[in-house]
Amino acid sequence: MSKLFEPVSLWAPQGPGLHLRNRTVLAPMCQYSVNAKDGVPHAWHLAHLGARAGGGFGLVFTEATAVSPEGRISDQDTGIWNDAQAGAWVGIVDFLHSQGAAAGIQLAHAGGKASTYAWLPEQASSGHRGSITAEHGGWETLGPSETTIFGLDTPRAMSVGEIHASVRDWVDAAKRAEAAGFDIIQIHAAHGYLIHQFLSPLTNKRDDAYGGSYENRTRYAREVVAAVREAWPAHKPLGIRFSGDDWVDGGWRIEDTVRFATEIRDLGVSAFDLSSAGIGAYHGPSGPGFQVPLATAVRTALEGTGSFVTAVGAITEPAQAEQILVTHQADGVSIGRAELIQPNWPVVAAAALGVHRDELPRAAQYWRAAW
Template sequence: MQEFTYPYKYPKNYKGSGVPTTLSTIDEVPKTFTPIEINNLILKNRIVVSPMCQYSCKNNSGLMNDWHLIHYSNFAKGGAALIIFESTAVQQEGRISYADAGVWDDCHIPSMRKIIDSIHSFDTCVGIQLSHAGRKASTQPPFLENSRQSIPENDPSGNGWKVVGPSPIRYNDNMSMPREMSVEDIHNTIQAFKDAAIRSLKAGFDFIEIHAAHGYLINQFLSPTSNKRTDQYGGNFVNRIRILLEIIESVRSVWPRNKALGVRLSCEEWTNDGWNMEDTIHLVEILNQLGTIDLIDCSSGGNSSNQKINVSPMYQTPFANSIKSIINTPLRTSGGSSSSSSSTESGDSRTKNQIKVSTVGLITSGNEIESILQDGKADIVMVGRQFLRNPFSVYQFANDLNVKIDYQLQYYLAQRK
C-alpha cells in the first residue's frame, strides 16, 4: 500500500480496500478476489470499472475537473482493482458530445494526472479508453433533450461540428451525414491515437484501451454496413481491419512494451449483414499472432440502428468465452508446428495465455462474477452501471460471496453489522 496523506500510517495488517482479510464461512478465497497480472500490470482483484462517459467537461475544453476527481476516486476507495477512464477523444472532432473528455492536447495532462494520483493513493490501477466517435460525434449528452440526434455544425450554440466517417452513411435519419475521410484524414487520426498514447504515458496511466466498439470510428471501419470504401481501408475484411491494426502498431510504438494495452471490440453487430462473431474470431486470431495486445475486452452492438439485441444478465459473456478458447489454443509457428510462444518483430517471446479476456454487460452481483471466472469464460469482469448505482459495489460483491475484505480504512465501521 502507498502511504496516504494523513498523519498516520496504515496498520500493518491492513491490505487495502478490496483485498481479502479473514474468511468467514468459506475455505478459500473466491476467484473474484484473487490477483491477476496483465502484462506487468498487477490487479488486486478481478473487478474493473468499465469506461462510462460522464459528459461533464466544460466549455468544449475536454478538460476533466472536480466531478471526475470525485467520481473516479470513489471507485478507488471502494476497492476496484482497475478504473478505466471514460471514452476520451484523440481529436476534438472525435468527441461524442461537446462535453466529452479529451486528450488531443497537452493541456489535458495536468487535470488527468491529479485524478490518477488520487486513484493510485488507494492502490488502484488506472486506464484510459482512447476513442474517436466518427459519424456518431457532435451530439447532446444522452441525459438531455434531443440527445438522439446530431447537433448541426452551424448550430448557434457552437456545440456542433462536421462529423467524419469511413463512408458518407449516417447512423440514422436524426444523425448528420458524415464526410468521407480521405486517406490523409485516416493517417492523421492514426497519428492522433499515437500522440494521445504519448500524453497518456506522461499523465501516468497504467493501461490503455483502444475503443474499437459501440459504433464509433474504428468499429465503423470494421463493419461492412458502415464502410463502403473501395480503397485500402475498405472492401474486404483485410482492408476494413487495417485502420485498427495500424492504430495498434502506432500506439504500441510509443506505449512501453511492459505496459498493458487492450482493445474493446463489439463482437457482434446484432444485424444480419453486419460485423459478426466469425469476423471477431478472425480478427482476434490476427491480434493474437501480432503479440502486441494484452487484453481483449468483449462487448457488442452500437454500430447499427437496426440492431436487435436479446438483452439478459451476462448476455455478452458467451462472446468472451469464445475468444478465451481462441486465446488458449497453442500458437503455430510459420512452419506450421505447434508452439507455446511466438516471436514478434521486437524479439519478444509471448504465449497465448499472456492475452487476457474480459467480459461486460448486465453483471450486477458477486455470484455472477464468480461463476464467470470459475467457468473460465473470462479472466476479469468489467462492471459499469452497477458502479453508478453503488460506487462501493466491490463491498457488495464481497458480501454476496461471503468473504471478508478490507474496506477503506476510514470506513472500517461499515464492516460491522
Template sequence: MTSTLFTPITLRGLTLANRAIVSPMCQYNSNEGSANDWHILQLGQFSLGGTGALVMTESTHVNLQGRITLKCAAMCSDANEAAMKRVIDFCRQYGVAKHGLQLGHAGRKGSTLPPALGGKPLSGEQGAWETVAPSAISYDEGWHVPRAMTEADIEQVKADFVSAVRRAERIGYDLVELHFGHGYLVHQFLSPLSNKRKDGYGGSLENRLRFGLELFAAARAAWPEDKPMGVRLSASDWLENGWSVEDSIVLAKELKALGCDYIDASSGALHPAQKIPLALGYQVPFSEAIRKEAQIPTVAVGLITSARQAEDILAGGKADFVCLARGAMWNPRWIWHAAEELGAEAPYAPRTMPCHPSNRPAAFPNHRKPS
C-alpha cells in the same frame, strides 16, 4: 474454496488484486475536453477499492473532432493532460485502485447533444462540426453525413492516438484501452455495413481490419512495454450481414500477435436497427468464444449484477475479468460486498478501514477471513 473473482491476476507488469473492473462511462461533463472537479468526485469514489481493482476513465477522444458531444473528454492538448493528471493524482493520493484510460474517436457518431438532452445531432447554431468516417454514410436518418476519410486523414488519426497514448504515460496510467466498438470510428471501419470503401481499407475482411490493426500497432509501440494495452470490441452488430463474433475472433488473433493483452467483449451500437436480446449476462457468450478461440484474456461486460453471477462467469472459464458500469454507479462498494458474500478480501483505502467488517464485529458476526 478459493474465489476466482478474488484471485489476483497479472497482465505484463500490472497485478490486480481481484477481477472486477469499473467500466469506462462517458460523463458528458468536460470543458473543451478537460476534466474538472466532477471527475475527481466520480473517479475518486471508485478509487477507494470498493468497486474493483481497476478503474477505467471514460472514453477520452484523441482529437476534438472525434468527440461524441461538446462535453466529452479529450486528450489532445496540454490543458487536457494537466486536468486529467490532477484527477488521477488525487485518486492515487487517497485510493488503492489501479487506473486505466480508454481512448477513442466517435467518427460519424460525433457532433451530437449529450444523451440527457436527447442525443440528437447538433445544429449549426448549437456548434455542430464536420464528422468523418470510412464512408460518407450517416448513422441514421437525420444525422450528419460524414466526410469519407482520405489516407491523410487516416494517418492523422493514428498519429492522434499515439500522441494521446504518450500523454496517458505522462499522467501515469497503469493501462490503456483502445475503443474499437459501440459504432465509433474503428468499428465503422470494421463493419461492412458502414465501410463501403474501394481502397485498401475497405472491401474484404482483411482490408476492413487494416485501420484498426495499424492504429493498435502504432499505439502499442508508443506505450511502455511493461504496461498492458487492451481493446474494447463490439463483438456483433446484431444485424444480418454485419460484423460478427467470427470476425471478432479473427481480429482478436491479429491483435494478440501485435501485443494486445485482453479483449473487452461488448456488442452493438453501429446501427439503430439492431435487435439486442437484453438479459443478465447477455454478452458473456462473446467473451467466452473470443477467449476460447483466440486464446486471449477477455473481459465480460453487460448486466452483470451479483457476486455469484460474476464468480460463475470467471470460474466457468467464460472470461478473465468482469466489468461493471451502471452496477458500479448503483453500488460503488460492490466488490467489498462481494468479498463478504464469497468469504474473500478486497483492498480498502486506508481512510476507509474503519468500515471494514473486521472492525465492526457486532454488525458482522459472521465475517470470514479468507483461507
C-alpha cells in the same frame, strides 16, 4: 477463495506486467460533464472515478476520452489531445493509485457518431437529441464512408491522408496518456464509433485499401493498434474493447472478432473487453450476462496466450460474476450501470463472496463500516 477477488497480472511485452488486486473492472462510462467544453477533466471526474477506486475496483477506466476534438461524442466529453488535458488527468490518476486501483484510459474517436448532444436529462427534456446543430456548435463528422448511423448527420468520408493523420492522433494521445501516468490504454473499437465503423461492412463502403475485404476493413484498426503499441511503453499492457457482434447478417460478426483478436494478440494487445452492437437498431440478445458468450469465444481462441478477457453487460450480482469466472467464461468482469448505483460494488461483492472483512478492498477511512 473467490476467483473474482484473486489478483491477476496483465501481460505486457516487457517486465512483470500490470498487477490488479482483483478482477473487477470499472467499465468506461461517459459523464458528459466537461461543462467548459474544452475536454479537460475536473472535480466531477476525480469524484466519480475516485469513489470507484476507493470502492474496490481492481482497474478503473476513464470514460471514452477523445484523441482529437472532432472525435468527441459530445462537446462535454473528456479529451487527451493537448497538454492541458493530460495535465489535468495526472491528479486523478495519482488518486486512483493511492486507493490501490490501476488506472486505465479509454482512448476514443466517435467518427460518424461524434457531435451529438450530451446524453443528460436537461438536454433530453429540451428535445436536444442526436446531432448538435450548427447554431449549438456542432461540427463536421468524419467516417470511413458517407453512411448515416441512427439518423445522425452524415459524416464526410475520410481521405487516405486524413486516415494517416488520425493514426498519428492516436499515437499522440497514447504518449500523453503515458505522461499522465496511466497504466493501461483501452482502444475503443466498439459501439459504432470510428474504428468499429471501419471494421463493419454496415458502415464501411470504401473501395480503396481501407474498405471491402476483411483485410482492408481491419487495416485502420490494425494501424492504430500497431502504432499505439509502439508508442506505449513496453512494460505496460495494451487493451481493446470490441463490439464482438453487430447481430446483423452481413455485419461484423463474432467470427471476425475472434480472427482479429488473434491477429492483434500477436501485435502485443493482451486485454480484451467484449461488448456488442452500436450500428443501427439492436437485434442481439438481452438479459443477465447477455454478451458473455462473446467474451468466451475470444477467451477460448486466445487460450494459453496470457490474455485477460473481460465480459460486460448486465452483470450485476456477485455470484453471477463469480460464476462467469469459475466456469472459465471470462478472466474478469466489467461493471457499468451497477456501479452507477453502487460505487463500492466490489467491496459489497467481496463481502458477499466470503472475503474476510480485513481483506475487503475498501478505503482505509471506511474500515469501521465492518464493525
